[in-house]
Amino acid sequence: MAARTGAGLAPSSAPLLRVEGLRKAFAGPPRVEVLADVSFSVRGGEFVSVVGPSGCGKTTLLLALAGLLPADGGAVDFAGARVRHLTPEGMAIVFQDYSRSLLPWKTNLGNVLFGMHRFKGQSTAEKTEQAMALLESVGLAGFERHYPWQLSGGMQQRVAIARGLASRSRLLLLDEPLASVDAQTRADLQDLLLGIASRYGQTCVLVTHDVEEATYMGDRIVVLSKRPTRVAREITVELPRPRDQIETREQPRFLEIRHEVLSYIRRERSGAGSAS
Amino acid sequence: MIWMRRGLALALVVGVWQVAVWLEVAPERYLPTPLQALQALLRIVSSRDDMAANGLTLARALAGFALTVPLGIALGALGALVPAFQRMMRPWSELLRPLPPAAIIPISVFAIGFGIKLYLFVIVFAAVWPVYFNTMAAFAGTSDILLRTGRAFGYSKPELIWSVVLPQALPQIFIGIRIAATVSLIGSVVTDLFAGQDGVGYLLFERAFALRVADVFALTVLCGLNGMIFNEMVSILRRLTIGWHVRMMAEAA
Numbered sequence: 001m002a003a004r005t006g007a008g009l010a011p012s013s014a015p016l017l018r019v020e021g022l023r024k025a026f027a028g029p030p031r032v033e034v035l036a037d038v039s040f041s042v043r044g045g046e047f048v049s050v051v052g053p054s055g056c057g058k059t060t061l062l063l064a065l066a067g068l069l070p071a072d073g074g075a076v077d078f079a080g081a082r083v084r085h086l087t088p089e090g091m092a093i094v095f096q097d098y099s100r101s102l103l104p105w106k107t108n109l110g111n112v113l114f115g116m117h118r119f120k121g122q123s124t125a126e127k128t129e130q131a132m133a134l135l136e137s138v139g140l141a142g143f144e145r146h147y148p149w150q151l152s153g154g155m156q157q158r159v160a161i162a163r164g165l166a167s168r169s170r171l172l173l174l175d176e177p178l179a180s181v182d183a184q185t186r187a188d189l190q191d192l193l194l195g196i197a198s199r200y201g202q203t204c205v206l207v208t209h210d211v212e213e214a215t216y217m218g219d220r221i222v223v224l225s226k227r228p229t230r231v232a233r234e235i236t237v238e239l240p241r242p243r244d245q246i247e248t249r250e251q252p253r254f255l256e257i258r259h260e261v262l263s264y265i266r267r268e269r270s271g272a273g274s275a276s
Numbered sequence: 277m278i279w280m281r282r283g284l285a286l287a288l289v290v291g292v293w294q295v296a297v298w299l300e301v302a303p304e305r306y307l308p309t310p311l312q313a314l315q316a317l318l319r320i321v322s323s324r325d326d327m328a329a330n331g332l333t334l335a336r337a338l339a340g341f342a343l344t345v346p347l348g349i350a351l352g353a354l355g356a357l358v359p360a361f362q363r364m365m366r367p368w369s370e371l372l373r374p375l376p377p378a379a380i381i382p383i384s385v386f387a388i389g390f391g392i393k394l395y396l397f398v399i400v401f402a403a404v405w406p407v408y409f410n411t412m413a414a415f416a417g418t419s420d421i422l423l424r425t426g427r428a429f430g431y432s433k434p435e436l437i438w439s440v441v442l443p444q445a446l447p448q449i450f451i452g453i454r455i456a457a458t459v460s461l462i463g464s465v466v467t468d469l470f471a472g473q474d475g476v477g478y479l480l481f482e483r484a485f486a487l488r489v490a491d492v493f494a495l496t497v498l499c500g501l502n503g504m505i506f507n508e509m510v511s512i513l514r515r516l517t518i519g520w521h522v523r524m525m526a527e528a529a
């Protein structure tokens with residue numbers, strides 16, 4: 001784990017992201033309390049997975065982290081500054097719904113360049129060169145001039161990942177990025193993300209409903225309760241890196257974590273009363 | 277293949293027309309044969325004066341259309357972004373939108389007199405609505421996820437409108453633009469007819485009163501051909517501005 005030093009990051013003692021008592025309810029009727037009290041933190045260079053029973057407000061949490069949804073209470077601090085109604089510079093999101101988050105009127109290259117909006121000082125030629133390199137690093141060399149809708153789902157999500165990386169963000173928020181691709185592509189993209197994370201020392205928060213994915217990817221797992229949501233437990237994943245789709249998933253520790261989280265979620269779901 | 281189908285459709289119309297002539301559905305002097313109409317059309321097309329008149333009609337329609345499109349988009353954008361503006365416009369747009377171009381000519385003449393200003397007024401007035409409504413709906417229909425994506429990458433509100441909302445709205449705006457093109461042409465011909473001194477509508481009026489029936493048929497066909505020219509113009513415009521959408525639809529088919 002010590003090998004995963006973040007590029008240009010402060011020593012990892014101070015957390016990069018700190019979530020403190022985050023609350024969010026959707027005004028009804030009926031009023032739905034989604035986040036009751038969510039607190040956790042992410043250090044620079046860490047890969048944190050967030051899992052929880054379906055409907056526990058994972059996406060709500062992620063949008064609130066990114067300043068895209070105002071919370072009712074609590075605080076999100078990113079790199080020492082409070083996150084308010086704006087996604088702070090240095091944070092990027094990859095959404096689950098790649099087919100709707102990519103711009104269909106822009107080529108794949110154009111979509112990646114769209115993610116470099118904040119680099120106003122740079123020339124277009126420089127940005128283009130970087131965008132091409134990113135597309136190559138996600139395995140899409142040769143598809144720069146194609147449009148997203150000409151690609152398969154897995155390839156589209158690679159474009160979205162490249163775009164997320166293009167903003168050179170210190171924190172990459174991944175909202176179920178692999179939920180709508182087939183199993184084979186999914187495994188490929190998991191390894192792609194892990195490769196990128198270790199190569200760039202990229203700090204990632206992955207929100208997923210898939211416990212195995214959370215375990216396979218993460219340094220740590222934040223397990224959420226059912227609604228109204230709190231952090232039920234945090235599990236450190238002491239599995240060696242680089243991880244391997246076959247070896248890692250057979251390790252006793254992997255199976256142990258899987259068992260623990262899955263049985264917790266099942267208990268939560270079977271005990272699920274009404275939403276309120 | 278498409279030309280064969282079009283040829284077939286044309287042959288069918290001409291065939292029915294010829295049969296109507298043979299059956300003497302209307303007295304001969306009011307119903308020319310297709311051949312007579314074609315001869316009249318060729319005469320008109322090779323007449324410098326007649327084609328100049330037609331050119332005027334087309335040019336005015338084009339000028340009105342060129343004003344209508346940006347105005348309609350601007351108003352539609354304003355309507356979508358400023359709810360108060362939309363509320364203010366609603367009663368007016370509901371009242372004015374169903375008026376046919378011909379019905380507004382008398383008031384327009386009182387208000388602004390004759391000439392090119394009248395044409396532009398009538399055309400913009402009649403053609404702006406489809407662009408306005410489609411723009412408003414397309415702006416309002418921008419998906420949350422696209423907006424969030426833009427905001428997450430640091431786009432300010434004006435930048436979002438320009439780089440996300442407008443481009444995603446263009447395919448739907450073009451539905452309005454296509455209608456506006458046809459309405460512009462109608463507005464131009466109708467103004468010729470009711471308040472013009474030249475143009476293809478005026479020719480139509482003149483020849484009708486002179487009972488030059490074959491010419492009237494030919495001029496009607498010419499108006500149809502003008503419509504095809506305008507339609508083709510919109511198609512080219514569409515390919516130039518939203519070629520991606522044209523290709524996307526073609527590849528999805």
